[in-house]
């Protein structure tokens with residue numbers, strides 16, 4: 001979340017509406033740094049029919065494709081909400097900013113892989129996003145986003161193979 005988020009007309013839409021996917025490595029880092037138990041900040045309940053519909057009908061170019069791929073029995077690991085807010089949104093700011101999940105670090109950007117295998121940075125379609133609308137990405141920013149994107153895909157693969165045992169071992173629902 002940048003300073004521009006504080007002026008967001010949509011009132012931090014990205015941290016309020018929807019949900020933030022958490023990889024297992026993301027979750028471990030949050031637990032180690034905050035000292036919280038997994039059950040205090042993770043949610044692995046079934047998505048409600050309306051949210052499920054949004055996830056499944058999302059633009060496949062954007063992160064919906066990842067969320068769809070990771071969905072299992074209508075569930076995906078995510079940060080808990082308090083009302084509409086992410087559990088870590090405190091007084092309008094992300095309280096775990098430096099260790100926020102990688103998906104949050106990429107926002108409002110995403111990447112797509114071109115036919116020749118190279119990556120291209122793309123934006124979410126939230127046209128009110130002040131960060132998206134005012135940021136000109138430098139080469140080093142793009143490189144950082146490419147690395148995050150690759151890490152998210154790797155973590156997604158690990159998630160796919162280990163999520164069942166992870167939620168069972170830690171009693172996450």
Ligand code: SF4
Pocket residue numbers: 001014015020079086087088089090093094095096097100101104
């Ligand atoms: S972890 Fe931080 S950036 Fe991510 S949704 Fe929650 S409050 Fe927003």
